[in-house]
Amino acid sequence: MRILFALFALFVAAFGAVEKIWSDSELNASESGEFLRFSLYKLEGNATGNTLLVVGGVHGDEPGGYFAPSVLASRYKIKKGAVWVVPNLNAESIAHSRRGIYGDMNRKFAKIAEKDRDFDMVREIKKIALDPKVDLILNLHDGHGFYRERWESTIFNPRAWGQTLVIDQKTLADVKFGAMDEIAKRVTDNMSASLKEEHHFFRVKNTETRYKDEEMQKSLTYFAVTNLKPAFGQETSKNIDALALKVEYHLRSIEEFMKVMGIEYERDFELSAKGVQAVLDNSGTLKINDKISLELTELRSVMRYVPLRGGGADRFVFSHPLGAAKPIDNRYDIYIGNKRVSSFYPQFFSDKCKLGKATIAIDGVNNEIAIGDTFEVENGFNVAPIENIRVNVIGFSAKGARNESGITIEKKDTAPRFSEDVRGLIYRVEFYRGQEFCGMINAKFAK
Ligand SMILES: [Zn+2]
Known part of the structure; x- marks a missing residue:
């Protein structure tokens, strides 16, 4: 079974384009099993300028090195120049929280x-690194200890x-940004x-790779430098x-690198302990097969009877750059980086039924709600009958129905242990036609 955890998506923002690229056609060596692949985000400003490539997650046990670029990819907008971000180069090792499950x-x-x-x-990231547009490369790590001379x-x-x-x-002669030491x-x-x-102060560490460091000659940065691309390893400390x-x-x-390169940016959060923590606490949403949408932040750690297609045909689209669905035995484990947020135990259905929306009376007022959406309700909701369609509200059961x-369903009629979220507020409203799954809408009760 092949895994599809993220697909092509194109977002156009006010400042320019953010394009998520997953070179599926070229990364297809998955016949021998499932594995996760990296994504490339291209954040392009409206004004042209230099291009910075940030690579995260070459080592799967260095979370600073992959959560930082995931924040960069999702919460920054570039106004001038471009930033290309690979947040999860070694995605498979990230999901295992190991340095490298196939070696370093x-x-x-x-x-x-x-x-x-x-x-x-490796072949793919080399190609990206050598793209003529790329002017400077950062390879992100969390390293041991604190460097001292x-x-x-x-x-x-x-x-x-x-x-x-x-x-x-120290330098690359006649190359833009070649004064790497400076x-x-x-x-x-x-x-x-x-x-x-x-x-916690930062220092420059020159490994003088060509003469002194045979191990580092095998690294991504040395590959870049020998191809005349300025490249830096950027290390925070594992001891933080x-x-x-x-x-x-x-x-x-x-x-600071963006400033050096004249790249202009904006971010939508405060760069402080509190601001970053709030960003990290948000796991975003997961859309499955255009029929299900789940808030991952407070999702239950086990989800049962998740209606899927099976046979490797399920399409998981995460808003979080480090989102991944990993098939294990009879379930999918849902990851944000190295953090397992939930396990899905699926139930397989035919996918033929297409239902765009449903009419739902929410607190007495009729609304058209699209499949996959969430509606908020104070007191009660009532799904208008649709011919041949069966409605199943998980956590609610009416005698004989x-x-x-x-049926008007209030919060008191639901069993909180069946809610999607740990707070007991969000319930699955599922639509079926015979043995076909048509989609899900989320009913979210006010506290
Ligand atoms: Zn590392």
């Missing part, structure tokens, strides 16, 4: 066997990676004004516990 992906950029499970991802302890020492901008060499120095200096703790703070540091650094249309 960031050691596969010099040489990779065609049968390697990471082969397609002198040995102080196992946490603070020259071998630590945390809180650094890593460069493979750029990195400027960014780390500008970061110093916004540190939460004194010891709060995810929100790691994300904040990554975003501050990215903003198989079809629950034409």
Whole structure:
């Protein structure tokens, strides 16, 4: 069974376009099993300028390194220039919260066997990195400890990676933004004004890869640099516990790079601990087969009898860039990054029935509600009967009625344990025609 967790979508915003690209046709080595793939978001300003490529999630156990670009992809608008974002390069390892389930992906950029499970991802990101439009590349990580030039302890020492901008060499001659050491120095200096703790300062770490670091010669940044693309590793510290703070540091650094590159942007939240936490707490929505829409933020951790098509034909579309549906045994596990938000136990139905909308009396007033929508209700709702269509409100049962249309349903008539959300407010209103599933509408009661 192949997994489809995100599909082409095109959003046009006031400031320019955000295009989500998933190169499905080229990433099709999935015959041997299911795996998750990365997405590419192209945030393009209306005014032309330089293009920054931000790559997150090459290591699946470094959440700052993939939640930060997911915030960038979803909450920033670019006014001038462009930012391309791959938030989840190693999506499969992210869902397992492991560095690399097929080995270290960031050691596969010099040489990779065609049968390697990471082969397609590596080939694809190389192609994106070498796109002539890309002027500068950031590869995001959460590294061990805090980098210091002198040995102080196992946490603070020259071998630590945390809180650094890593460069493979000082400069690239005759290349725009080729003064990598100066750029990195400027960014780390500008970061110093916004540190939460004194010891969180950022430093430039030059690995002098060509002469001194054989391991780093296999990395994405070195691949880029040897192809004359300025590239930086950007590392927060694994020894900073709060995810929100790691994300904040990554975003501050990215903003400094944008300033260096003359890229103009806006974001719709405050770049503070509180502001970032609020963004991270929102898991967004999941649409399935254009028939179901679920709020993931307060969704129950187990959802039963989710009406699906089966046979690998289900289409999951997440609003969150790190959303993924992973088939496991007889269920789908629903992830936001490394966080499992729910497990869906499906029930399979024919998908033939198409029902655009339903008429529902909400607190006594008739409304047309589209399939997949959510309506809010104070007291009660009543779904108008539709010929040949059976209505099933999950968590409600009327004695003797198989079809629950034409019945006014109040909150007190529902069993909270059947609600979609943990607060017991949202209920599934499902429509069926015989053995065919026609769609779902969410009824959300006021507190
Ligand atoms: Zn890493």
